[in-house]
Amino acid sequence: MTATYVCPYCGGEIERGFSVQYLVRSCSDCGEHGRFVHRAVAAALEEVSTADMPDGWAEEPLDERLLIAVREGVLDVGDARARDGE
Numbered sequence: 001m002t003a004t005y006v007c008p009y010c011g012g013e014i015e016r017g018f019s020v021q022y023l024v025r026s027c028s029d030c031g032e033h034g035r036f037v038h039r040a041v042a043a044a045l046e047e048v049s050t051a052d053m054p055d056g057w058a059e060e061p062l063d064e065r066l067l068i069a070v071r072e073g074v075l076d077v078g079d080a081r082a083r084d085g086e
């Protein structure tokens with residue numbers, strides 16, 4: 001079983017044989033070093049209402065949005081797929 005991770009800067013995707021929220025690496029596409037976010041987590045971030053988040057959140061890179069969302073308590077990544085749109 002593989003998991004897909006998304007580059008926070010260029011959207012490039014990689015696959016790995018394990019599943020974590022994110023992994024830190026240098027992107028072979030754009031050369032940036034950052035946190036590649038699990039695609040399921042990235043999808044959950046897309047569903048977060050910007051009204052619940054600090055100003056400018058939507059303009060942050062994907063990995064920064066993840067950290068902010070977790071800090072703000074709006075994204076419980078462990079069961080992000082089990083929540084039903086509260």
Ligand SMILES: [Zn+2]
Nearest residue numbers: 007010027030
């Ligand atoms: Zn990249």
